[in-house]
Amino acid sequence: MSIDRSVGTTAAPLPRIWSIFPSPDAARALGMAMLGLTLTLIIWQLIIVLFKVPTYLVPAPTDVAGAVSRDLPLLLEAAVPTITEAFFGFLLGNTVALLVAVSFVYNKVVEEMFYPVAILIKTIPIVAIAPVLKIILGNGIEPKIVIAALICFFPTLVNSVRGFRAVNPQLLELMRVLSASKTEVFLRVRVYSALPYIFxxxxxxxxMCVLGAIVGEWIGANKGIGYLLLQSMFDFNAPRLFATILTASVIAITGFAIVSMLEKWIIRWDPGVAM
Structure with a gap:
């Protein structure tokens, strides 16, 4: 007697090719955002035209678009050093913040000693620290990187400490029963718990690191988005000024999108489920 082995078996699911496209909710959210932006630009344009606002005060969106088209090579040239400073500042600030967060989690004395120092540094306005860093580090790329790192440091520190400690106590007890080392507990439990907080x-x-790089360029630079902003302001070139601001926003939004994609690629579980 032969047995039909096809009964009860489940066919392998076909690859979801359409998964590369946005979900309906995401597409709707994107559409509503684009609609809101379009309406804002239309209202802006109407206000400029109806009230005859001079271009040197506030340019119309069409003037800004013309400046972007006309000065695109200049904007791209200015964006390169700012992106470089923001990138290395982002790496430096977040790396140091993660290392300090780990030391806080595993050593209460270190946290009690240096957490107030981190808060004190955060309370000092970045525009007040920038001239000091320029004196110490010179007028090169170094002070801009440090300023961008400082502005990144505190948010990552606070969220990382909270994430490393937001571990299900039962998991810690299980790892203790399994005689896991501190390194294994950290890599297999605490890191997974902290990843949503870190991202x-x-x-x-x-x-924020883009803002830090621009502030550093305001203090002293001969190139970059911050330098071009000051130059456009002193030249009363409002269309180029707004075009430069738009360029800075595009850089920041691009960075945000990259980090968001990395988050979706790395965190494949539901962060709302307790670890």
Missing amino acids: SALKISVT
Whole structure:
């Protein structure tokens, strides 16, 4: 008697090719955002035309678009050093923040000693620290990187400490029963618990590091987005000024999008489920 082995078996699911496209909810959210942006630009254009606002005060969106088209090579040239400073500042600030967060989690004395120092550094306005760093590090790329790193440091530190400690106690007890080392507990439990918190901080700091780089260029630079902003302001070239601001926003949004994609690629579980 032969047995029909096909009964009860489940065919392998076909590859979901359409999964590369946005979900309906994501597409709707993107559409609503684009609609809101379009309406904002239309209202902006109407206000400029109806009230006859001079271009040197506030340019119309069409003037800004013309400046972007006309000065695109200049904007791209200015964006390169700013992106470089923001990138290395992002790496430096977040790397140091993660190392300090680990030391805080595993050594209470270190946290009690240096956490107030981190808060004190955060309370000092970045525009006040920038001239000091320029004196110490010179007028090169170094002070801009350090300023971008400082502005990234605190959000990542706070979120990482919270994430490393947001571990299910039962998992820690299980690892203790299994005689796991501190390194194994850290890599297999605490890191997974902290990843959603860390990426939340990274999405904040990736935009703030661009601001840090621009502030550093305001203090002293002969190239970059910050330098072009000052130059456009002193020349009363409002269309180029707004075009430069738009360029800085595009850089920050691109960084945010990259970090968000990395988050979706790395975190494949539901962060709302307790670890």
